Amino acid sequence: MINIKPEDIEKRSFEIISEELKEKGIILDPINELVIKRVIHTSADFDYATNLVFSNKATLIGIEALKKGCDIVTDTKMAQAGINKRVLASLGGEVHCFMSDEDVAVEAKKRGVTRATISIEKAAKLNKPFILAIGNAPTALIELKKLIDEKKINPILIIGVPVGFVNVVEAKELIMETDVPYIVARGRKGGSNVAAAIVNAMLYQITR
Amino acid sequence: MINIKPEDIEKRSFEIISEELKEKGIILDPINELVIKRVIHTSADFDYATNLVFSNKATLIGIEALKKGCDIVTDTKMAQAGINKRVLASLGGEVHCFMSDEDVAVEAKKRGVTRATISIEKAAKLNKPFILAIGNAPTALIELKKLIDEKKINPILIIGVPVGFVNVVEAKELIMETDVPYIVARGRKGGSNVAAAIVNAMLYQITR
Secondary structure: OOOOOHHHHHHHHHHHHHHHHHHOOOOOOOOOHHHHHHHHHHHOOOOHHHHEEEOOOHHHHHHHHHHOOOEEEEOOHHHHHHOOHHHHHHHOOOEEEOOOOHHHHHHHHHHOOOHHHHHHHHHHOOOOOEEEEEOOOHHHHHHHHHHHHOOOOOOOEEEEOOOOOOOHHHHHHHHOOOOOOEEEEOOOOOOHHHHHHHHHHHHHHHHO | OOOOOHHHHHHHHHHHHHHHHHHOOOOOOOOOHHHHHHHHHHHOOOOHHHHEEEOOOHHHHHHHHHHOOOEEEEOOHHHHHHOOHHHHHHHOOOEEEOOOOHHHHHHHHHHOOOHHHHHHHHHHOOOOOEEEEEOOOHHHHHHHHHHHHOOOOOOOEEEEOOOOOOOHHHHHHHHOOOOOOEEEEOOOOOOHHHHHHHHHHHHHHHHO
16 A cells, blocks of 8 residues: 555556556557546546547547536436536536436337437537537437437537447447547447546646 | 337346356356446446455345345445435435535545545444445545444445555455455456446345
8 A cells, every 4th residue: 555645646546547558558649648548547447548539639629618618418417426517617517417307208208219319309409509428328329310410419529438238339330420529439338437537537628 | 230129228238248258258156146247237347247356145235234224325426326316215225425525525634634534434423224335435445444443333335346546456455354244346447337336236136
């Protein structure tokens, strides 16, 4: 056990991550480096060094939008809990999660689709710029692709990192076919913790 | 993309996990099987098939306590968000997270320790049986070991799954030296999502 002050633990963790990436011969794009390292920090999983895929300047686009006070829409209460809402609020943004809304539940049941699908429809009606951070539901990404094709939704950035075994891999590939800026965890891995870490990594590049 | 009803996605996911475990030649202890599979389900990471360590009958002890309405104390708002509180409440339990409490912050700052350390001290004063679910802070486990040795805290079960690079591996090994029942993710991996998945896996064995 090493003796370390609480405030130094994160710094030391990032140093270890940097050292081990170097040992593995992995060189990260400097633009995306802090996002990738924070995801590894939150998961202890170096797979994210290679499976995170960024569209051109996605991280910079996200940071610029957050600076201007954009909102975040996410598909889980866990991601909502994990995003640093104090920092986000200091920039003028807030986090929305529509998944537990009564109207969403009713509509989903009526149409036999997931609440995530209906949540994306609801996000499309927001009258403020927003980043989508999807950590759980591939159906959210499938609906999103449909609405993008129909020009009915216009997110600034899609953080597409659902985790799972059914339609998850394919749903993420769909998002990478769009013209909307994206950060996607290719393959099965991801999760609410990963979605929150990506948002926080962008926030901290503004405020730290 | 396969066409599947929302309510069948989880079932199909667990079937895929079972098939792939079989292909890998991994046979799970039936007592812990549903806990391990749910953690894989939440992370898409088969490492948990081998790194989750259970003390004797830990899962059964957790399930019995939850049946009797025990509470959960966790170290993150994310785990608190991820635990199925509706099901827990139906059994008479609730989730506590003391990390953002004003008194915890003040005391941690005063003593130069983490809020997680103080949160464990606060948990020790609960006058109701509880399970500890630690998904983030190794310092929580270190404090816990100390209080167990001093016979000042008596959790029914420790879910010790913090994630990280500094003192995390060692803190988890400490917990495995105690006589308290535990479920630990050996090594660096873990997280709030893993902690919540373990609790939910026990809850669902009671109510589904």
